[in-house]
Amino acid sequence: MLKFVKGHMESIEGIATYPMISLLIFFVFFALLFWWVFTASKRYVREMSELPLDENNQ
Structure with a gap:
């Protein structure tokens, strides 16, 4: 199988x-x-870091 794939790719x-x-x-991308x-604003x-702790979040 590997021989077939290698031959096909070549x-x-x-x-x-x-x-x-x-x-x-x-x-x-990275x-x-x-x-x-x-460069993101503090x-x-x-x-965003406090979002999971926000109790007013619905």
Whole structure:
């Protein structure tokens, strides 16, 4: 089975670009997430952290 999959994958033109694209998407996503975490306002973070403890929340 593995031999079939390997042979099939080698026959696809440009197959080596797909892992690079997925790595790029992964890196960009976490870079943007990292940037958002450090630029988020302290007030917003405090409001979200207190949300589970808020008794007026319906």
